[in-house]
Amino acid sequence: MRQTLSVLAVLTTAAAVASVATGAPRTQRSAIAEAVSSPSRTPANVARDQYRHPVDTLTFFGVKPGNTVVEIWPGGGWYTEILAPLTRAKGNYYAAVGPDFPNGGKAVEAFKAKDPALYGHAKLVAFPAEAGQPRVPDGTADVVLTFRNVHNWRMGYKRNDQDYSPEAFKQMFAMLKKGGTLGIEDHRLPESASAEREKSSGYIKVSTVRRLAEQAGFVFAGASEVNANPRDTADWPDGVWTLPPSYRLKDVDRAKYAAIGESDRMTLKFRKP
Structure with missing residues (x-):
C-alpha cells in the first residue's frame, strides 16, 4: 500500500511539473x-510588501487579470505598479484621481510615458467625478479598490473639511456591475474609541465603513486580517502619520515607531447585489 501511494505521489508531482512546463493556465x-514580483516595480515600493501584503490582499478581493479594475486615488502609484501590468493583456485599469483632477494623475501619466507596454492601457478619470469630468461608466467595473482613503473622505480632505464619504460610496456603487466587488483597506480605529477621532487621526472604525457601504447599497461579503498589526494602538501623538512610512515626528522616537511598523488596517470586501 505504501509503495502504491509513493508511486501515485511521484506520478502526481510529475504531472504537475509537466502541466507547468506546457504553459498551463x-x-x-x-x-x-x-505581477507583484515583476522587476518593473520600484524597489522602495517592494520594501513595503511586508506591511501591505499585496498578493494576499488582491487574492482576497478576487482580482483577476481579465477584470475591469478601478483604483480610487492611486496617489504615487504603489498599487498601479501591480494592477496595471496585471490587467494589461485581458482587462482594463482605471486610475480614479481626486478633486485635483487631472493633476492628481501625474504619477500614472509618468508610468504610461515610461513604459507604454505595461501602463499604456491605463485610463485616467476623476473621483468623485463632477459634471463634465471623465468618469468610470456606470455598471462596467468588476472590482473597485481603495486603499487607505475612506478616512480622507470622512475628514473632508480637499473638500473644505466637509465629509463627502456618502457621495464617494454612491459613485463607487454606480460604477460596479451587479455582483461586482468593492475592496477597502484602511487604518482601523478601535470600536471603543471616540468617533470624533475619525475627523483628525487618520483612523476610522470598521463599523463606520460598513455603515457607509451598506447605506450606499452594498452587501458585506467578508473581512480579512491579512493587514492587521496588533502593535498599533491607534493613539499616537500625530495620528496614523506618526508611524512609518510618514514619520511625521521625524527623529523623535523613530526607532520605537519603526519597530511598531505600519498601521493596523482593516481589509473589507463588499458586493453590489
Whole structure:
C-alpha cells in the first residue's frame, strides 16, 4: 500500500511539473504573484510588501487579470505598479484621481510615458467625478479598490473639511456591475474609541465603513486580517502619520515607531447585489 501511494505521489508531482512546463493556465493567485514580483516595480515600493501584503490582499478581493479594475486615488502609484501590468493583456485599469483632477494623475501619466507596454492601457478619470469630468461608466467595473482613503473622505480632505464619504460610496456603487466587488483597506480605529477621532487621526472604525457601504447599497461579503498589526494602538501623538512610512515626528522616537511598523488596517470586501 505504501509503495502504491509513493508511486501515485511521484506520478502526481510529475504531472504537475509537466502541466507547468506546457504553459498551463495561471491561477488567480499566481497571476497576482507574478505581477507583484515583476522587476518593473520600484524597489522602495517592494520594501513595503511586508506591511501591505499585496498578493494576499488582491487574492482576497478576487482580482483577476481579465477584470475591469478601478483604483480610487492611486496617489504615487504603489498599487498601479501591480494592477496595471496585471490587467494589461485581458482587462482594463482605471486610475480614479481626486478633486485635483487631472493633476492628481501625474504619477500614472509618468508610468504610461515610461513604459507604454505595461501602463499604456491605463485610463485616467476623476473621483468623485463632477459634471463634465471623465468618469468610470456606470455598471462596467468588476472590482473597485481603495486603499487607505475612506478616512480622507470622512475628514473632508480637499473638500473644505466637509465629509463627502456618502457621495464617494454612491459613485463607487454606480460604477460596479451587479455582483461586482468593492475592496477597502484602511487604518482601523478601535470600536471603543471616540468617533470624533475619525475627523483628525487618520483612523476610522470598521463599523463606520460598513455603515457607509451598506447605506450606499452594498452587501458585506467578508473581512480579512491579512493587514492587521496588533502593535498599533491607534493613539499616537500625530495620528496614523506618526508611524512609518510618514514619520511625521521625524527623529523623535523613530526607532520605537519603526519597530511598531505600519498601521493596523482593516481589509473589507463588499458586493453590489
